[in-house]
Amino acid sequence: MTSTVMGDEVRIVEKEGVKHKNPIVIEGLPDVGLVGTIAASYIVERMGYKEIGYIESDLFPPVMVVHEGQSKNPLRIYGDEGVVVVLSEVAIPVDAVYPLTEALADWVKEIDSKLVISMTGLPAANRIDIEKPEVFAVGNSEEALNELKDKQMELLEEGFIAGPYAVMLRECSKRKMSAISLLAQCFPVYPDPGAAASAIESLDKFLKLGIDVKELLEKGEEIKLKARDLMRQTALSAPKMQKGVEQDMPFMYR
Amino acid sequence: MGIERRIIRTTWGYDGCLEPLYELEDKEDAILVTFDLPRVRKENVEINTTENTVDVMAKMSDAVCWERWGSIQKRISFQAFRKQIRLPEPIDPEKVSASFKNGILRINLPKVRKKVFIPIE
Numbered sequence: 001m002t003s004t005v006m007g008d009e010v011r012i013v014e015k016e017g018v019k020h021k022n023p024i025v026i027e028g029l030p031d032v033g034l035v036g037t038i039a040a041s042y043i044v045e046r047m048g049y050k051e052i053g054y055i056e057s058d059l060f061p062p063v064m065v066v067h068e069g070q071s072k073n074p075l076r077i078y079g080d081e082g083v084v085v086v087l088s089e090v091a092i093p094v095d096a097v098y099p100l101t102e103a104l105a106d107w108v109k110e111i112d113s114k115l116v117i118s119m120t121g122l123p124a125a126n127r128i129d130i131e132k133p134e135v136f137a138v139g140n141s142e143e144a145l146n147e148l149k150d151k152q153m154e155l156l157e158e159g160f161i162a163g164p165y166a167v168m169l170r171e172c173s174k175r176k177m178s179a180i181s182l183l184a185q186c187f188p189v190y191p192d193p194g195a196a197a198s199a200i201e202s203l204d205k206f207l208k209l210g211i212d213v214k215e216l217l218e219k220g221e222e223i224k225l226k227a228r229d230l231m232r233q234t235a236l237s238a239p240k241m242q243k244g245v246e247q248d249m250p251f252m253y254r
Numbered sequence: 255m256g257i258e259r260r261i262i263r264t265t266w267g268y269d270g271c272l273e274p275l276y277e278l279e280d281k282e283d284a285i286l287v288t289f290d291l292p293r294v295r296k297e298n299v300e301i302n303t304t305e306n307t308v309d310v311m312a313k314m315s316d317a318v319c320w321e322r323w324g325s326i327q328k329r330i331s332f333q334a335f336r337k338q339i340r341l342p343e344p345i346d347p348e349k350v351s352a353s354f355k356n357g358i359l360r361i362n363l364p365k366v367r368k369k370v371f372i373p374i375e
Contacts, residue, residue: 128358189277190290190358221292221357225318228275229265 010096010103014053014077020111021081024206026119027104028087029164030234032243033121033186034227036165038196039203040087040119042216044078047209049085053077055103059096065089083207084113091233094240097164105171115147116172116179117206118165119199121186122156123246133185133195135202140169144178151205156183160245188243189235191227193220270317271336274310278339283369285345289359291335293318296354301361303347308361309338343367 028040043049054073064071074090092100108116122136136156139145148155161169165181172179182202186195197213204211216223238244265273275290291299291312298313312335319331345363352361 128355128360187290187358190275222318224290224292224357225272228272231275232265 009099033192035121049078122183123188124185274335
């Protein structure tokens with residue numbers, strides 16, 4: 001392992017010999033509906049991406065996850081030369097959001113990422129009546145907006161956004177990097193594989209990997225069952241993340 | 255809450271029941287509770303209410319089996335969801351209504367307390 005220290009508080013550790021060629025970085029951290037987490041882990045499984053690193057911090061809970069007898073960091077990085085996926089199996093404590101996103105933004109700059117895409121959910125009160133969730137996009141720059149328009153993405157025109165993905169947009173802006181967020185309409189406090197499938201379909205306009213979401217939709221109920229505890233942890237931290245503000249209307253006299 | 259309860263706080267039981275995710279919302283005249291019930295069909299949901307509680311028992315169409323995880327380390331299967339919620343205000347059990355769509359159960363529990371219109375003199 002080679003350690004890339006991106007600050008005192010958060011360390012991003014990559015395996016030795018990992019090569020990057022201007023990768024697209026996909027961030028799928030736990031948030032409403034676990035949209036990003038479900039989507040990111042499905043992409044990793046589907047594309048057969050290898051684990052290329054992990055993220056550690058004293059700000060994270062003192063927890064390791066065990067898979068097939070081996071302890072692993074809950075925040076891990078997967079990918080190949082052209083795509084990097086960041087995911088987490090634990091909720092991100094609110095105190096860790098700024099140091100984590102700053103470290104991630106430093107790191108994606110260092111690996112010369114051409115685009116950072118966060119996948120997350122947009123809580124929809126009438127989600128139960130929505131057959132296929134729509135995806136809305138936010139960009140952090142004119143260049144990012146042009147990219148979204150080019151892909152004919154529907155924009156989230158006005159509103160507030162909150163959580164790691166919102167701070168990621170800002171941190172990438174500060175480093176003059178293009179970043180976008182894809183927000184799929186979702187259940188706020190229930191795992192939402194349907195929303196994750198919509199987010200992946202939009203993401204694939206950028207990746208062009210032809211990711212088929214059929215299996216994700218077929219296994220939706222099983223995923224919901226497995227994701228209950230992470231959803232519960234994530235929902236508990238939502239008020240501290242100011243998630244409620246996403247339902248508010250911003251004021252700007254125009 | 256005792257120390258043991260805080261350490262061994264599970265969302266599943268040895269009785270084969272899982273605790274469902276749920277959301278409780280105060281809607282002025284009623285309390286709206288929704289439950290996420292994957293693998294459940296409408297005909298297998300049983301709801302019981304009193305003035306202060308709502309009790310949901312929902313049988314899954316297929317049992318879910320998990321092996322060698324957590325403190326269990328053996329095969330365990332779950333056949334149902336079960337949850338009793340203590341309500342923040344008394345409700346009228348006779349007027350409760352429920353619907354079920356795409357694995358989401360919605361229970362509307364009208365409050366006993368009624369709004370009284372106060373005219374301004």
